Amino acid sequence: MAVRLLEKSAPSAPVSVFAAVGAGSRGRVERLFYDPRLTRVLSVRQANVLLVAGSLRDEDHDDLRRLHDQMPPPRATVWWGSDPIFGFDDLTTIAVEDDPVAAIVAAHRALIMVERASEPDLLPNEPANPWRGEGPHGQGGKGMMGGTPYGRPMAMTNDDLRDGLALDAYTAPFGPFLPMLPPGLKLSLTLQGDVVQKAEVLRPPLAQHDDGPTRALRLRRVARLLRILGLDAHADRLQDASRASECGEEVDFAKLRRLVRWSGALAAIPPGLGVVDGRDVRSRMRRWLDELGVQRPDPADPASSEQPARLVDLLEGLEWTEAILVINSFDDKALLAMAPVEKEDGNAEKGEGEHHHHDHSSRDHHSAGHAMNHGGGGSA
């Protein structure tokens, strides 16, 4: 009886969608979730449908497969302006110019009604690497710490950058589908608690070719920063406004600016964070905010100067939220210029395998690794 009631009311809930965003698709994915029939989840673990939008690099394919396997069944994948990669079948593909909402809702409904089979795992559910620990119990490392069981390094004590307090440092890859990072950006971070000790770019962000009206673009950039500051509703408002301004509707920019000011968003950002060419995150956000309604291209970017700042240098020593704020405070072009690949991801996985052996692992076995790759278990 209770179960029947649940099953009756559940289908009227919006479909939980996890978006894996490829090249040139961030804007249209953000616009998509204006539709009340969909809700965007931060973790693929909470998704009913995986939406793959735009083209991916070859290197991203295994990350996508792993992401897919973390989605609990029944599950379906919808490809929107994206070529399905090897391994997936029962394909639902939508052309770039078409609206995928109906297809997503239909796929979800078919899963619930058991008219459509849930997609099977794409990768084997076994360790990516053999157990390589040392010691009588295979623990490796020193005493109870360190070592690389299953090819993943255990945390080892290291001095904190700020106060020299000895804490565990842990290296893991983050991205390329994490929702709070620009699509495609994959970083290798050595974290101590939540402080970044060392950062390396494994893969650069994917070009977004976001050459729509700059007004709409700026609204979306500010919206991303607002989400990191815990202002989801404000971000939704700006995103809706961005959509409206692209459709040529009137937008009250002064009102939006007031709304953001009153939330204390600017004051919440620590001063002196991520300084490039004398501007910190707060002043970059203030500039976007001031120029919300202005229809002219971005001023010359600091990154276009001779010696662009390196993103990895900016991140070191920052706490996680601050690092995420810094990454999102640059426009796509500037970020691309600041994030050259220093370490080949593929080589890293083979050569220094201890740090990046998450490939071909599977759902249960390596989900801790997945969690990092895909963002909190989700997150792409």
Added chain:
Amino acid sequence: MTQMLAILILLLFLTAGIAAAAMLDRAIPALVAGRPMKSSLSAPFAVAAAMAIAPKSDTEHPDRVGWVLAPILYFTLAAVGLSVVPLSPRLVAAPSEVGIVLWGACEALTVVAVFLHGWSANAPLPLMGAYRYVAIGLPAMLLSMFVLIGAALPAQSLGLVEIVESQRDVWNVVRQPAGLVLFLMLGLSVSLRGPFDYADPYDLAGGTQAEVSGAARLSWRLARLAMLVSVSAMTATVFLGGYLGPVLPGFVWLALKSALVLVALVAAGNWFARMPPARMMSFLWLALLPLSFLMLAAVGVELLLWG
């Protein structure tokens, strides 16, 4: 007999409060976002139903016992904290002469429940949420202890009935308005909300919730809402005169005042920006804690001179 009645009323209060909080959690963000609010009444139930039947996810070597226990512990703390709230001078589910001490213990143990939730997933982002919450939760709870002692001083008692009775002439919100503001901040912190949500934030892809789905996620969210209801009732009791009020029965007054606090908390959670944790740490230790201590001293001096 009256105790059984009080328990029944409180259960009803908690259930209705959770439902109301879930609706407010849809309506107020929709209001801020300028989106239609009409689905706010039915949507929470549909979403909860969808979550209840959604499959459970799993990670590599999670702490399974801890994962199940964390939401149960969190919910229990909310219920125990609520049980000391008096509905009238004689109608209390758990009569206690040291009610606010029991509440303080529930606050402190919330840190354990949240940490357990993040720890159990055995994944980095939930663990980061867990550690962060411990770091921010500790000073936030110290703060509330000063504030509560400030409210207990005029009553010369740690019991909540006495604290309510001491407000017959003037509510504590008039005696220490800043104390109410500080206590509301604590409310945001123990219910993991908005500017004080360091456990489950967006930048950690949902933090301690990042690896959780289905019924487990639903239970965590229900526990969060239960704590929100509980802290609203506690705020109404300590600062807004609890069950005191003309004509209507005491528990109706308590419900009305709690509802007011609930709306304020949900609105504040959606309205104010969250600082990065390091900045919040400095703010708590260097600004708010000294302020709360000064307030406590001020209440003491006032009572000495005019009390």
